[in-house]
Amino acid sequence: MIMEGGAASSLARTGTVPRSREIYDALRQKIVSGEWPAGHRLPSEHELARQFGCARMTIGKALGALAEQRLVTRRRRAGTTVNMPRPQESVLEIHDIEAELLAAGIPYAYESLARHVRRATARDAGALGVPPGTPVLSLTGLHRAAGRAHALEERLINLRAVPEARAERFTAISPGRWLLQRIPWTEAEHQIGALNADADIARWLAIRRNCACLAIERNTWRDTQRITHVRVIYPGDQHRLVARFRYRPL
Amino acid sequence: MIMEGGAASSLARTGTVPRSREIYDALRQKIVSGEWPAGHRLPSEHELARQFGCARMTIGKALGALAEQRLVTRRRRAGTTVNMPRPQESVLEIHDIEAELLAAGIPYAYESLARHVRRATARDAGALGVPPGTPVLSLTGLHRAAGRAHALEERLINLRAVPEARAERFTAISPGRWLLQRIPWTEAEHQIGALNADADIARWLAIRRNCACLAIERNTWRDTQRITHVRVIYPGDQHRLVARFRYRPL
DNA sequence: AATTATAATATGCCTAGACATATTGCGGAA
DNA sequence: TTCCGCAATATGTCTAGGCATATTATAATT
Incomplete structure (x- = not known):
């Protein structure tokens, strides 16, 4: 039987x-x-x-x-x-910038523009979701693809959650990559919006002022602890997020 | 045992x-x-x-x-x-605009701005992915939330795939809703980008010219047949896509 | 007629065991 | 030493059957 x-x-x-x-x-x-x-x-x-x-x-x-x-x-x-009329939902994969470019065979480089350790201001606290005064690492950097500016990154790292980041200079390695290799995250939230380039953004990305940009904000948790907040800004006319609905394999 | x-x-x-x-x-x-x-x-x-x-x-x-x-x-x-360092990918659900607003308790209305039946131009053919000359229905409409302009929609429907759309006026019902209730789709692709509002967009959405907007394009298939192509434009400073990574229930 | 108890039904989840298959490690042959 | 074949191992998938639980239909009762 x-x-x-x-x-x-x-x-x-x-x-x-x-x-x-x-x-x-x-x-x-x-x-x-x-x-x-x-x-x-x-x-x-x-x-x-x-x-x-x-x-x-x-x-x-x-x-x-x-x-x-x-x-x-x-x-x-x-x-x-x-259940036929399927709700219009799709699966969007937001990849690591570096991996994305390397997969496409495009030379990649990260360039650090600013690095500060400080106690969280009210603005930091709001973005990162930690109490004001918490030690944070603020990083600004540029992702370069084939030498050209590809994306601008503004990041806050919670030093209570990732104390070893204090010793890292992030001059060449991208903080996203660095974090990903060390800190396992369990939850993440993305917000995707559009914004007009201000003077700083326009300068770094080498685009016209007021040009529409795609902004992706990501908040990352490890269990209940906030790890990092990052905002990546892409020139809107040069970058698109593509999401293809795929049937998950059984 | x-x-x-x-x-x-x-x-x-x-x-x-x-x-x-x-x-x-x-x-x-x-x-x-x-x-x-x-x-x-x-x-x-x-x-x-x-x-x-x-x-x-x-x-x-x-x-x-x-x-x-x-x-x-x-x-x-x-x-x-x-497998700990989890790749940075997330799940983005792109919902039906109407359902999204109604779920939030916001009154919703669709307003038709233009409606044309024509043979696909080269531009139509490229966007919809059909041979030039294929009969298509072109629709432009405005999604209103609480009376205010919420999003501008430009849509092409393949009349070979959905012949019954030719008889529908789409004066009040949104074409997305209409299609969703009739035509099951099996594959979809989204592209998310940013663009500066041109004069038309600015007028309809009641925003300043050149203002950054979020543009979502969607192509829909039923098996291998193309159903519809749609581009929805949101005022970038008023609308955001939110994607929360969630653990799928076991 | 309306309400309540009861039986039937379909899914949800589990067990114990079996065969299939990919991969690894090892021993022997060249 | 290198290469090849074999055995061991861990996962992949399936079967046959069972109890548990939610829900619906039906019968009984008020």
């Missing part, structure tokens, strides 16, 4: 694709093709297990993946129903 | 939290606390199953979730190792 598990399925199947994935794909096709419209109720797990000739848990895995994709809603007793 | 499955665990556990989730949390804590640093190899599934007193599949579920979070890497024979 247990024996034919893996053997039977590997014989019956194409070979390397998991059975639950095949079932997931088959059900997904029914949904996106419109054969099962929004509101349609799927057969029960027992029934699907019978139809596909597999254990109920295998069906459960496939249906669970569909639910994670928000393609269906599952409720006990009520069953699984198609 | 099968009997005590659910019973034993539900007796031993707090009650409603799945055992695999408890194990996931316990292991995650070891990692984010630094007790298990990057590169550390976790005990094998068999060993963990022994330690936690559960079946190997339950451990596999927890480890699989950690792997999905990129907290660990799993390789056969090599085992599971901590």
Whole structure:
């Protein structure tokens, strides 16, 4: 009664694709093709297990993946129903600037423009989310791609959370890279907005004053402790964030 | 030998939290606390199953979730190792404007500014990704929040893919909403950039000319067919995209 | 007719065991 | 010493079956 598990399925199947994935794909096709419209109720797990000739848990895995994709809603007793009008949401990956450029084969360099250790001002405290007076490291730097200014970075590091940053000069290594290699973060929040370049920004990025720029702010936590706050400013007409919705693999 | 499955665990556990989730949390804590640093190899599934007193599949579920979070890497024979310096990526959800405003309790209205049916120009063809000459519906409209201009929308709809859009006037219902309720999409791509408001944009959004604006472009596919291309322009100083990294529930 | 108790149903989660597969380490042969 | 084949190991996936729980439908009662 247990024996034919893996053997039977590997014989019956194409070979390397998991059975639950095949079932997931088959059900997904029914949904996106419109054969099962929004509101349609799927057969029960027992029934699907019978139809596909597999254990109920295998069906459960496939249906669970569909639910994670928000393609269906599952409720006990009520069953699984198609959830078709998918909410307009997408997955945006915000990468490390350096890794991004290196992946594209573009020479990268970080240039430090300013470095100060101070007790958090009211403004620092608000941005970083720490009490005023907390020791912070303020860094300003320029990301260069192929020699040209690519992005301006303004960063605050909570020295209570990362005391070893006090000794680091950050003359050539980018603080983002440095932090990423040392401090594991557990939560992050991004805010993306647009702003007009002021005189400083225009000078560093070598763009016209008032030019529209893309600003990405990131706050990073390690559990409940604030690690760093960073604002990266890109010339708006030269840089775009691209997000492609992808189906998560099962 | 099968009997005590659910019973034993539900007796031993707090009650409603799945055992695999408890194990996931316990292991995650070891990692984010630094007790298990990057590169550390976790005990094998068999060993963990022994330690936690559960079946190997339950451990596999927890480890699989950690792997999905990129907290660990799993390789056969090599085992599971901590992957700590997490790549800087985040999840950005780009919602339907109307739903977003209504969720915040802000009155919403859509106002049509222009509507044309035409054969795709070279520019249309490039934006929508269809051959020139394909019939398209061009729509321009304004999203109003609490009466004030909130965003300007420029949209192209592929009438080959959505012929029924030809009969719809879109005077009050937003085309995004309309499409979402009818056409299931399977793939989407977003591009986020910044631009300076030209005269038209400034007039409609009631902002100064040259003001930095956030522009979100979205291309939508149904399988391989292009459905629609839309560009939504927000006043940059009034609107921000917020993305919070969240741990996906197990 | 309205309300309440009860039974049926579908999912949620788990166990114990099995086969499959990739990878690593080791011993023997060239 | 280097290279190749074999065995050990850890994960990947599946099966068959079970208890738990939420929800709905139905029957009983007021």
